Amino acid sequence: MIAEQTGRPAAVGGGASTDASATIEQQVALARHAFSSGRTRPLAWRRHQLEALNRMLSECAPRIRGALMTDLAKNEVESQVTEIESVIMEARTTLRNLERWTRDRKVRTPLVLGTARAMIRREPLGTVLIIGPWNYPIHLLLMPLIGALAAGNAVVLKPSEVAPACSALMADVLPRFLDADAVQVVEGGVEETTRLLEHSFDHIFYTGNGAVGSIVMAAAARTLTPVTLELGGKSPVWVDDSAQLDAAARTIAWGKFSNCGQTCVAPDYVLTTPELVEPLAQAISRAARQMYGPDAQESHDYGRIINALHTERLAGLLDSGRAFLGGDVDVADRYVAPTVLLDVAPDSPVMQDEIFGPILPIVAVAGLDDAIDFINARPKPLALYGFTTRDAVREQLLRRTSSGGVGFNLVITQLGVPSLPFGGVGGSGMGRYHGEFSVTTFSHEKAVLHKRPGTDPMALARPPFSWLTRKLLVRG
Known part of the structure; x- marks a missing residue:
């Protein structure tokens, strides 16, 4: 739904969610519009989001620990270390290295291409879906979010309904600190997740068990959406x-x-x-x-x-x-x-x-x-x-x-x-993240080749072919 006065999707509670199918449509549309507007691409926006995420974790730490106690009876020390500080450290590491991890990377070109120069540009994928699990309901929702934001994407987050206190908390606080259009939080259970998977995203990142992972992958296959599956197994x-x-x-x-x-x-x-x-x-x-x-x-x-x-x-x-x-x-x-x-x-x-x-x-x-x-x-x-x-x-x-x-x-x-990359192999998952690997996961590495003025060595490969060209290029 597009608001006539602003020309952008109508807001629906600043990123908070309801169970209505129309609301999910609106939230996905808001995220897509935020990305297509171009505002998620500048490094300044990315830095601001990561800094705001860390402020949220610090300022809301007591509420986060309380939600974890409600859902998992997790003691405050364990909650602080594994669900809050670990995410803060990841965001700080990403902030320190953001420019280096996202800048253009020059690569060698064959001599036959003469004056041509080649590079790899990392660009954001677009609008991505992150589906979090219940066992570390803060950490495993926000860690991939760091990589998605650092790469310049808009994000739809789906926290686990099995940890309801943590899900409700994330839906409440994230829109207050982050870009409330570019980062959407959709609460709900199987029905809401199924509706989300009916949309075409540019990447889906799922953490959970293999049975649901198969469902996610099958849904993604209908639109050829790439997936990262962080599963598990018997270690x-x-x-x-x-x-x-x-x-x-x-x-x-x-x-x-x-x-x-x-x-x-x-x-x-x-x-x-x-x-x-x-x-x-x-x-x-x-x-x-x-x-x-x-x-x-x-x-x-x-x-x-x-x-x-x-x-x-x-x-x-x-x-x-x-x-x-x-x-x-x-x-x-x-x-x-x-x-x-x-x-x-x-x-x-x-x-x-x-x-x-x-x-x-x-x-x-x-x-x-x-x-x-x-x-x-x-x-x-x-x-x-x-x-x-x-x-x-x-x-x-x-x-x-x-x-x-x-x-x-x-x-x-x-x-x-x-x-170190974190991810599975075979039935324990596909794809990897953490640190620069997260930025890579949520980026497209675009190949760029630029021919500068000068001799054109490829002229030899264009017809008509002279006897000299045939002698030089045809062997045997």
């Missing part, structure tokens, strides 16, 4: 006898039980040799008790499962093995205890799909070769972790397995390095 951990067991256990326990296990790159299961199973289980149990006390349900630092449905799903996985630690569930409180499972069969339910909860199976294998075979027999994971001091083992894991990323003697923290 394995290998621990061998050279590892410092207590240090490895503390790291694994932190990575698995933070955010109640609802992290896409959390350790999903551990592979180790039979003699290390019990000592490792004991060390992880000690680490969990050190973090959350004897009863994690009473700890202010331990979160909750997002809803009762997912709590019941996780409860159904506990029969897959013997609970060495935990195993307690309180559906009404959305509580699943930090759990370590032993005697887990490879074909048991807990070993089929990504667990996405605080249940850690430890599976015994004969050695490294069997561990690699075990990993390779399953879909490619988003992350793979190895706890070892042996260079040869690290090289074997790197060379003989495929995963989105690899971490040695650490978990999850690879996400905090802006110069």
Whole structure:
């Protein structure tokens, strides 16, 4: 809908959303008009948006922490570090490097082209759709937004309805700080997402599970829209006898039980040799008790499962093995205890799909070769972790397995390095982002060739062809 007086799409509440189909139409139109007007292209606009985003994160930090407590019972320290500061750091890094990451890049030309000069220009794609997940409902919505804005795009954001407090907060505050036409927030569930996917965007960025990722990709295929899919998978951990067991256990326990296990790159299961199973289980149990006390349900630092449905799903996985630690569930409180499972069969339910909860199976294998075979027999994971001091083992894991990323003697923290790409491979996703990779994802790299005055070496390739031309160009 175009407003007659302004010649631009009529405003609909400054970017806030309703459930009406007409409103979604208007919001998409507003974003498209903002991009087509050209105002998102200047670096000054991009800088202003990134600076405003950081102001929003700082000024609204108490409200963000409160929304995360409501949706996920996420403690304030974890919320501040993983959902607020991490995004602020990404925006600051992008601001520092914005001019360098977006400037024209000269490239070499063949001598045969004489005076011609070549360059690559990064230009914004247009209007992009970002669909966020519920497990890190602020971080994983705003991190791709940084790249989209830095590249000069208009953006339609769809926060997850499964984290309703965070969704409502983003719909409220983002239009107050950012360009309320160029950045639209659409709230709602499956119906609203389906309507959004009926529109033709210039890129779709989706974070979530593979089943919905397939739906997003199928919808995008109808209009040949490129997609980035940040999915997940069962991220394995290998621990061998050279590892410092207590240090490895503390790291694994932190990575698995933070955010109640609802992290896409959390350790999903551990592979180790039979003699290390019990000592490792004991060390992880000690680490969990050190973090959350004897009863994690009473700890202010331990979160909750997002809803009762997912709590019941996780409860159904506990029969897959013997609970060495935990195993307690309180559906009404959305509580699943930090759990370590032993005697887990490879074909048991807990070993089929990504667990996405605080249940850690430890599976015994004969050695490294069997561990690699075990990993390779399953879909490619988003992350793979190895706890070892042996260079040869690290090289074997790197060379003989495929995963989105690899971490040695650490978990999850690879996400905090802006110069590393983050993304999956195969069933764990396609595309990558973070740092300059985000700008690349949301840009078109336009090839430009400029012939300057001077001799024309291509004249030889135009007919009529003389005997000399034929002698010079035709071989054999």
